[in-house]
Amino acid sequence: MNKVGVYLILGAVLATGQTITSSIVGAVVDSGDLPVVGAKLVLTQAATGIERRAETDALGNFVLSNLEPGRYTLTVEVPGFKRLERTDLILSPAERLSVGKLVLEVGNLVETVTVTAQGALVQTASSERSGLIASDQIQNLLTRSRNIMSLLSLLPGVVDINDGAVDSLTRTFSIFVQGNRRTANSISMDGMLLNPWGLGWAYDVAISQDSVAEVKVLLGNYQAEYGRRSGANIVLIGKSGTQQFHGLFSYFKRHEQFNANDFFRNRNSQPKARYRYNTWTYNIGGPVYIPGKFNKDKDKLFFFWNQEFWPQESVLTGRVTVPTELERAGNFSQSLDLNNALIPVRDPFANKQPFPGNVIPSSRINSDGQALMKVFDPPNFLDRNISKGNYNYVFDTPVSKPHRMTTLRLDSNISSSNRVSFSYYDYYNKQTGKMGLDTGGSNWPQFEKGYFFRGQSFVARHTWIISPTLISEAS
Structure with missing residues (x-):
């Protein structure tokens, strides 16, 4: 051939x-x-x-x-x-x-x-060694993050160190296959590579679980065309339309109203943290035809459309230590360590001797540095019997991370020897919050930030059977 x-x-x-x-x-x-x-x-x-x-x-x-x-x-x-x-x-x-x-x-x-x-x-x-995640497994097995990669742990030799610990949809994954690093895997969707060289453990385009028909994992001894990386080759195949119309609508809800408050929040007299993950998804697929005029036998042109929405709202909780009102004025006479011992403040111009009374004279305080202290909120938790001196400020800061995924696939059976398919995948994610964004940041709610990511993939493929022994495939 x-x-x-x-x-x-x-x-x-x-x-x-x-x-x-x-x-x-x-x-x-x-x-x-x-x-x-x-x-x-x-x-x-x-x-x-x-x-x-x-x-x-x-x-x-x-x-x-x-x-x-x-x-x-x-x-x-x-x-x-x-x-x-x-x-x-x-x-x-x-x-x-x-x-x-x-x-x-x-x-x-x-x-x-x-x-x-x-x-x-x-x-x-x-001679290849491979595994398959079939369509009924993708459809019927629930995953908390609805990330198709989390199902790979069903296969032998595959380890997911997140192990379902991720609450929401994410472009990253931690899949280790046959002892290789997570950056050694190659992932493709309808033949288009999804993970770049510089960031092998993340997608450029996140894919809705409901738009994936099945997943083939080539574990070893695969053909040379799959030799982009030393690890596994993970091949995702998108759903396509059929001769019959099929559709789906689903809604998944997770809310703090269904949760119990944890021990530490109860101890700190804090209410339940916001925990809101609402997932909406729908799709429809079938033949494109005009009765009696175009594609009468429903075997020439097919479509599949899918969208998934995550209007994600959550809260990050933290405990840190911020300067007290006395410390902002240079008075450290009540600043204690974890053993309740006074923390000495030493004078660098007096042979590192402690300041008298552990108080810095006002003439030695830089006004600009003192003004900068206003960026910190004042302490709001002063019970050292509970905090043991580890923190004096507790916070809940909201984070908004809405996701949207769109899939469109068209398949045209021009003739018995010519077939054309087109796939479009779009991922949209806009994040706002004071911390917890994908861009990183401080360990406390410093100021409002924003982050935007959009990935798109276009795949087109033409198969032409020139003769029983000669085939052209362009993609």
């Missing part, structure tokens, strides 16, 4: 892509284990009805390549033999699936032999 790959440079950005399509290989033989030459094969995708046709070669072998992941039915027809139908072939991303030998029985084409019940298929067509 000859395969031509073309990679386009759009604008000033190099659009490096990886193959996400898959292949089905096998052989057709008769009951005497002799190869059947010229057997006609038809492969039909269950969700869209799209067909691929091929014939066996002189050795009875066949290869159906550049296939979208999904569920397929394979039929084989040869005059003088019964029609063979192999159903429920599940093809995962970047997979070379072997169906083994398909044995034909002598008979008429009007007779059909259907193979449905079978054992689990063993990967024999390639």
Whole structure:
């Protein structure tokens, strides 16, 4: 099989892509284990009805390549033999699936032999070691942060050190595969790389969990095209439209009203901290058609649209030590350490002897430095029986981090030999607050700050089957 790959440079950005399509290989033989030459094969995708046709070669072998992941039915027809139908072939991303030998029985084409019940298929067509997070797992397993990466810990050899500890959606992850560092993984969505070289443990574009169909993790011995990094290659495949309309709407709510106050806040006479994570998500997908005029059979053009919203409002709680009113005036006569001993303030111009009474003369105090102290709030917690001198100021500061994720996918089956797909992913995040933003900052609510991030990804792919042995795939 000859395969031509073309990679386009759009604008000033190099659009490096990886193959996400898959292949089905096998052989057709008769009951005497002799190869059947010229057997006609038809492969039909269950969700869209799209067909691929091929014939066996002189050795009875066949290869159906550049296939979208999904569920397929394979039929084989040869005059003088019964029609063979192999159903429920599940093809995962970047997979070379072997169906083994398909044995034909002598008979008429009007007779059909259907193979449905079978054992689990063993990967024999390639040497890679991989794992799969299937669509039903993505749909039915709950994750607190709705980050698709947290599901990878279901696979052997994968460790997530966050272990579900992240409350909200985030672009970062801490996935370690086969003992490699978290920066050694390569992550792609529909063939577009998501994590940059300089920040290998974060996405450029966060992806909604409801827009992902399945995840393939190539753990080792994978093909050279996946050799961008030394760790695992994590291949995310987006959902696409089918011949039937499907939609979803969901709402997830987490609120402090459902929580109990913790021990330390009760001890400090503080109310429950704000804890508000509301997640809204919806999607719809199906065929694009005009009854009786365009795409009448609903097998030419499909769409999928998804949006997810996180109007996230939370509070950061902290305990720090700030200057007291006496200390701002230079009077440290009541400044005690954790052992309740006086903290001496020494005079650098008097051989480092303590100031008399531990009070700095007003003539020695810089007025500008004294004015700068006003940036700190005054102490609001003075019970040393509780604080033990570790802090004198407790605070709750609100943080706003709304997220929005948008997905659009279009698939066009121009003909049996030409297929075009387009994917668009958009991530929007605007943050405001005095601390707790992704930009970092101080350990106390110093002043209001803002942070804005937006990532976008455009993926286009054209597959052209020039002949049974020559295929062009441009992405």
